[in-house]
Amino acid sequence: MTLDDLMYRPGLLQGQRILVTGGGTGLGRVMAEAFLMLGAEVHLCGRRGCVVEQTAQELMQQHGGLAVGHACDVRQPDAIEHMLDGIWSRHGALTGLVNNAAGNFVSRTEDLSMRGFDAIANIVMRGSFNMVLDCGRRWLAEGRRASVLSILTTWVWNGSAFTVPSAMAKSGVHAMTQSLAVEWGNRGIRFNAIAPGLFPTEGMSARLNPQGGEHVRKDNPMGRNGRMPELANLAVFLMSAQAEYLTGQTIAIDGGQYQATGGNFAALSSWTDQDWAHARDAIESRNAADRQLRTT
Ligand code: NAP
Numbered sequence: 001m002t003l004d005d006l007m008y009r010p011g012l013l014q015g016q017r018i019l020v021t022g023g024g025t026g027l028g029r030v031m032a033e034a035f036l037m038l039g040a041e042v043h044l045c046g047r048r049g050c051v052v053e054q055t056a057q058e059l060m061q062q063h064g065g066l067a068v069g070h071a072c073d074v075r076q077p078d079a080i081e082h083m084l085d086g087i088w089s090r091h092g093a094l095t096g097l098v099n100n101a102a103g104n105f106v107s108r109t110e111d112l113s114m115r116g117f118d119a120i121a122n123i124v125m126r127g128s129f130n131m132v133l134d135c136g137r138r139w140l141a142e143g144r145r146a147s148v149l150s151i152l153t154t155w156v157w158n159g160s161a162f163t164v165p166s167a168m169a170k171s172g173v174h175a176m177t178q179s180l181a182v183e184w185g186n187r188g189i190r191f192n193a194i195a196p197g198l199f200p201t202e203g204m205s206a207r208l209n210p211q212g213g214e215h216v217r218k219d220n221p222m223g224r225n226g227r228m229p230e231l232a233n234l235a236v237f238l239m240s241a242q243a244e245y246l247t248g249q250t251i252a253i254d255g256g257q258y259q260a261t262g263g264n265f266a267a268l269s270s271w272t273d274q275d276w277a278h279a280r281d282a283i284e285s286r287n288a289a290d291r292q293l294r295t296t
Contacts, residue, residue: 001033005229012240014039017094019087021045021074021131024052024102026201027151029059029099034232035239036065040079043087043094045072046101048293053284066091074127080134093142097135097240099150099173106265106284108276118164129176133160136180136189141174145188149238150177153263154195154252160264167264174250181248190247192238197254197263199226207222222255 002012018035022028023044032042036059044052048073056067063205068091072083103123107116128150139146153166156174160167174193181191197220234253237243257263271279 001030001037001229002230003037005232006034006037007233008038008236009274010037011039012242013028013236014094015228016040016239017043017087017092018096018098019043019045019094019131019135019226020098020100021127023098024048024055024069027196027228028098028100029055030228030232031235032067033059033063034229034236037063038054039065040096040235041066041068042093043068043091044071045070045074045083047071047073048290050293056267065157067119074131075122075165077134079127080130084134084138088138091140093144094135094146095144096147096149097131098235098239099131102151102166102170104163106162106268109164111276111280112165120165121169124166124190125172127208128173129249130199132176132180133213134250136184139189139240140187142182143187143246145241145254146190147190147239148177149235150174150193152193152195152250153179153256154197155264156195157248157258158262158264160266161197162265162268177250178248190244192247193250193260194231194238195250195252196231197226197252199228199231199258219261220255220257221260226253226255257285266282 013035016035018040020028020032020042023032023042024046028044032044036042044056044067046052049069052069052071056069060066070083072079074080088295103120129162132148135146150173152170152174155167156171177193231253234251238246253257254263
């Protein structure tokens, strides 16, 4: 990404210090890159310490500034406290938090184990709340203004067959966004969310399109997937101090997909038992490979 991809003046986010959960890969990395390019100090966390550290190094080499990677599992409040203590003492208070970390995989709901349900719900719903609670208590105690952005899905409005734990958990974070925008609004803390359509990433393809092949929604009204700078520009807008009056909103960026087609996984109703067995094998082998790299 270059500054020409962004619609803002250089230095727009100067003085901001923003933590992006799951910032080592995919959409989190793209948003962190845009924040860094516009002058923010960025912190990235994920379970694979090597991934966040490498991303931080690459972003600094490309754009200068300060990017720091932290191995931290958002499901663990103690690990979050340790990470935030370190950021506050070594760098200073965060001014923004992006709840982007998530897990998801396609499955018939009757095939899910409770462990499978928890794997998703604990990252998305509890993980986002864990982050918000620890950051929020610090901001409230210090009387700081701050902004929280959560990355959701359009399924918060219409549900999603075959990704039910994700639909339930993302809906919880949507409710948190609306609720805390009111509860903490008079103390200067804003809450907004983005519901992206299809922005192909390696992580998303591995578990949501395990059959492989091109993952383009041909039924998208615009006939294409999202482009990363489009998402980055919206994230910067929502995190900028100039958007301070905007709070409690979840904004879709999906080329009209959700209004046209529901934007979810309803089409998997046509999969056979064999399709589901193949999908499960592909997801399990990807999970095993990722576990090898985790440091938390
Ligand atoms: P991704 O690359 O797989 O990103 C997920 C990130 O979350 C990874 O960096 C992962 O790193 C991190 N993560 C997972 N569990 C974690 C945990 N317990 N603690 C800390 N970090 C954790 O996928 P993506 O497509 O960029 O997705 C990013 C966000 O966008 C997600 O919230 C997703 O639901 C949302 N979204 C994406 C799309 C799309 O089309 N791409 C569409 C709608 C919504 P580790 O494995 O190292 O922990």
